[in-house]
Amino acid sequence: MAKKKAEGYLSAKESRRISRENRKITKAFEKKRKRKNVPESEYLTQMHDPKNSVEFDNLHTYFYTDAGTVKAVDGVTFEVPIGKTVGVVGESGCGKSVTSLSLMQLLQRPQGQVTSGEIRLNLGDKAYEVTKTPDEVLQKIRGNVVSMIFQEPMTALNPVFRIGAQIEEVIALHDGSGMNEHQMKARTIELLEMVGIANSEGVYKMFPHELSGGMRQRVVIAMALACNPRVIIADEPTTALDVTIQAQILDLLRNLKDKINSSIMFITHDLGVIAEMADYVVVMYAGRIVEKGTADDIFHHPAHPYTIGLMNSKPVVGKKVDKLYSIPGKVPNPINMPNYCYFKDRCEMCVAPCSGEYPCEVKISDTHFVSCYRYYDAAAIANSTRKEG
Amino acid sequence: MSENNSHLVIDNTFEPVTYDPQYILMVNNLKKYFPIKGGLIPHTIGYVKAVDGVTFNLKRGTTMGLVGESGCGKTTAGRTILRLSGEKTGGQVLFNGQEVYDLSPKEMRAMRPKMQIIFQDPFSSLSPRLPVGEIIGEAVREHNLVPKAEFDDYIDQIMDDCGLQSFHKDRYPHEFSGGQRQRICIARALALNPEFVVCDEPVSALDVSIQAQIINLLEELQQKHNLTYLFISHDLSVVEHISDTVGVMYLGSLVEYGETEDIFRNPLHPYTKALFSAIPVPDPDFKMKRIVLEGSIPSPANPPKGCKFHTRCANCMDICKVETPQQREIEPGHYVVCHLFDE
Numbered sequence: 001m002a003k004k005k006a007e008g009y010l011s012a013k014e015s016r017r018i019s020r021e022n023r024k025i026t027k028a029f030e031k032k033r034k035r036k037n038v039p040e041s042e043y044l045t046q047m048h049d050p051k052n053s054v055e056f057d058n059l060h061t062y063f064y065t066d067a068g069t070v071k072a073v074d075g076v077t078f079e080v081p082i083g084k085t086v087g088v089v090g091e092s093g094c095g096k097s098v099t100s101l102s103l104m105q106l107l108q109r110p111q112g113q114v115t116s117g118e119i120r121l122n123l124g125d126k127a128y129e130v131t132k133t134p135d136e137v138l139q140k141i142r143g144n145v146v147s148m149i150f151q152e153p154m155t156a157l158n159p160v161f162r163i164g165a166q167i168e169e170v171i172a173l174h175d176g177s178g179m180n181e182h183q184m185k186a187r188t189i190e191l192l193e194m195v196g197i198a199n200s201e202g203v204y205k206m207f208p209h210e211l212s213g214g215m216r217q218r219v220v221i222a223m224a225l226a227c228n229p230r231v232i233i234a235d236e237p238t239t240a241l242d243v244t245i246q247a248q249i250l251d252l253l254r255n256l257k258d259k260i261n262s263s264i265m266f267i268t269h270d271l272g273v274i275a276e277m278a279d280y281v282v283v284m285y286a287g288r289i290v291e292k293g294t295a296d297d298i299f300h301h302p303a304h305p306y307t308i309g310l311m312n313s314k315p316v317v318g319k320k321v322d323k324l325y326s327i328p329g330k331v332p333n334p335i336n337m338p339n340y341c342y343f344k345d346r347c348e349m350c351v352a353p354c355s356g357e358y359p360c361e362v363k364i365s366d367t368h369f370v371s372c373y374r375y376y377d378a379a380a381i382a383n384s385t386r387k388e389g
Numbered sequence: 390m391s392e393n394n395s396h397l398v399i400d401n402t403f404e405p406v407t408y409d410p411q412y413i414l415m416v417n418n419l420k421k422y423f424p425i426k427g428g429l430i431p432h433t434i435g436y437v438k439a440v441d442g443v444t445f446n447l448k449r450g451t452t453m454g455l456v457g458e459s460g461c462g463k464t465t466a467g468r469t470i471l472r473l474s475g476e477k478t479g480g481q482v483l484f485n486g487q488e489v490y491d492l493s494p495k496e497m498r499a500m501r502p503k504m505q506i507i508f509q510d511p512f513s514s515l516s517p518r519l520p521v522g523e524i525i526g527e528a529v530r531e532h533n534l535v536p537k538a539e540f541d542d543y544i545d546q547i548m549d550d551c552g553l554q555s556f557h558k559d560r561y562p563h564e565f566s567g568g569q570r571q572r573i574c575i576a577r578a579l580a581l582n583p584e585f586v587v588c589d590e591p592v593s594a595l596d597v598s599i600q601a602q603i604i605n606l607l608e609e610l611q612q613k614h615n616l617t618y619l620f621i622s623h624d625l626s627v628v629e630h631i632s633d634t635v636g637v638m639y640l641g642s643l644v645e646y647g648e649t650e651d652i653f654r655n656p657l658h659p660y661t662k663a664l665f666s667a668i669p670v671p672d673p674d675f676k677m678k679r680i681v682l683e684g685s686i687p688s689p690a691n692p693p694k695g696c697k698f699h700t701r702c703a704n705c706m707d708i709c710k711v712e713t714p715q716q717r718e719i720e721p722g723h724y725v726v727c728h729l730f731d732e
Contacts, residue, residue, distance in 0.1 A: 018683065091596040091597070166721045198684075212686075214685060215685070241621055242459050243668055243669075244458060245458075245683060245685075247666075269596060269597060270667030270669065271671040272626075274671055275669065275670065275673045275675070276669050276670075295673040296674075299671060300673075300674075301671050309598065310597060310598060311671065313598050313600070314600075315604075315627055316626055316670070317625060317631075317668050317673065320630075323608070324601040324604055324630065326601035327598040330566065
């Protein structure tokens with residue numbers, strides 16, 4: 001890694017050296033990706049638990065930038081069970097979106113690469129290792145098995161095509177075989193009605209700029225649901241919307257999920273939305289998972305100091321506090337991560353071992369895991385009692 | 390011809406208020422319409438009624454929250470009060486008893502430092518070409534608020550108040566994070582030693598943990614300098630935390646207005662009820678009865694007749710479709726504009 005003169009300063013020479021090294025690394029990755037006719041056996045895998053639809057296993061996604069390597073996702077492990085909603089929370093820049101983009105393999109290449117770890121995707125009769133799957137196979141999976149609802153409905157739609165054409169394109173690409181124009185239109189209108197657009201015939205012929213934010217978000221959702229995906233990634237689907245529209249969209253997502261029995265990976269920084277939607281919650285901080293568990297575990301027994309801080313810093317209607325709690329300090333620089341616990345510098349509950357290496361995951365209960373030294377003792381006790389039992 | 394143009398006539402009848410010294414700001418039936426141009430020879434063919442009759446009084450040293458959906462005219466109301474969006478269309482804005490729109494340009498210039506605004510987006514409201522010291526100090530120098538010799542110390546003091554370091558002075562906005570940029574915006578507004586600050590969604594673009602820092606900062610500064618805030622936001626939980634009084638806006642009008650506690654404990658207007666029921670609560674066991682509003686907000690260029698909310702209201706009566714409701718005081722200090730509360 002580059003030597004530092006002042007904070008964040010890189011000489012042109014150093015920057016060139018880094019980018020040369022980066023090119024070498026990314027070229028190797030790209031070469032591996034671009035091979036033709038990869039046999040299916042190479043990316044065929046087994047789910048560890050057939051009840052899961054996606055398993056992230058020690059995923060590392062790095063960005064090789066000219067200023068140094070950004071470890072955007074650094075060892076993330078969690079599962080998305082079939083028919084459940086998993087909420088991913090964290091501040092901006094903590095790697096929530098990069099995790100989901102790794103699953104879609106939509107990272108900004110060649111700088112962004114999945115360097116190690118596995119993402120296993122359940123396709124029903126078989127399972128794929130997404131990171132090793134070649135592009136042409138992935139194209140059949142994206143939008144079909146896994147689909148994504150993007151963050152900003154204002155920019156996710158193409159301004160020069162009609163709404164109908166944009167949704168039909170998805171259907172035509174994935175399960176349009178044997179469908180004629182009329183059937184495709186009927187299906188599109190059915191989708192628009194499913195997401196609660198009353199004037200579906202009219203909207204079919206409209207351009208995106210003629211719709212309001214909430215309506216556009218519905219169209220984006222309709223597009224994502226066009227092929228009855230097994231996994232829906234919702235990347236901050238309601239952040240740009242008003243509370244009343246947000247409530248409508250959340251209701252809609254919940255109902256649709258039950259209707260087509262798919263799993264949702266719900267990414268947001270709004271804890272209120274997570275509490276409403278999620279069965280399981282994953283809290284991320286600086287590229288790692290600091291705590292994960294069921295919604296009940298996280299909201300009623302938050303364990304990690306960061307989770308606790310996050311909960312306290314949000315004002316809640318009906319709960320009057322004189323002064324809001326605010327987490328001191330700021331997120332460490334993603335290029336130069338410390339080698340101790342990333343949260344130590346901002347933590348008010350530090351204990352002696354915190355200066356040691358990054359804490360590993362501790363099991364508090366069967367569903368609740370946390371990466372914090374404060375729970376090492378509790379976990380040891382739990383383990384010993386389990387052995388006795 | 391004149392009958393065709395009846396919709397262009399602006400109804401500007403209101404009862405003028407007299408100045409009450411306990412209020413720093415009195416807004417009476419404020420209207421701001423934006424003309425829609427059209428036709429072969431472009432002429433005004435209609436109005437977008439962005440702010441359509443807003444009335445409230447603001448006590449010195451308190452915070453009023455202004456909430457509502459996007460497009461309901463919150464921001465325009467804030468800007469019109471500060472005389473930042475051209476001329477008003479109707480109504481009164483009394484700042485310390487002085488009608489803001491009667492001032493000559495020279496007098497207005499002298500008034501400006503007293504009333505400031507913190508803009509919504511800290512990423513686009515700071516000039517990328519000016520160093521932070523200049524951003525904060527420019528207006529101070531223009532208005533000759535401090536002698537030249539004390540200028541540097543004064544800026545340092547303001548930056549320190551807002552949680553910025555003095556060595557940040559020579560840096561440019563792009564070198565700062567979102568939270569820090571918002572601090573710069575706050576410092577810029579406070580440098581002029583204002584009495585009244587419009588905070589236009591100051592925390593919407595920020596993360597939860599940064600949000601808390603900025604809210605705490607605003608509250609500290611309010612106590613220190615006895616500031617009055619008009620806090621515009623669509624985040625109801627933030628508004629409940631920071632405000633003393635709350636106004637709920639729908640389609641350019643204030644539908645309910647009162648003490649924060651009254652409004653949140655006992656919302657009266659059907660729109661307020663629906664809005665509050667939509668707030669997500671960070672508790673997985675909490676199952677609330679949600680009032681889902683049908684449809685979307687009507688166009689402000691062609692608002693519904695009678696009560697503007699009647700197209701989406703669950704308690705709509707016949708009278709709502711015909712007659713515009715008047716503001717009524719239900720409890721002391723708690724006003725609502727709804728036919729349900731007619732005697």
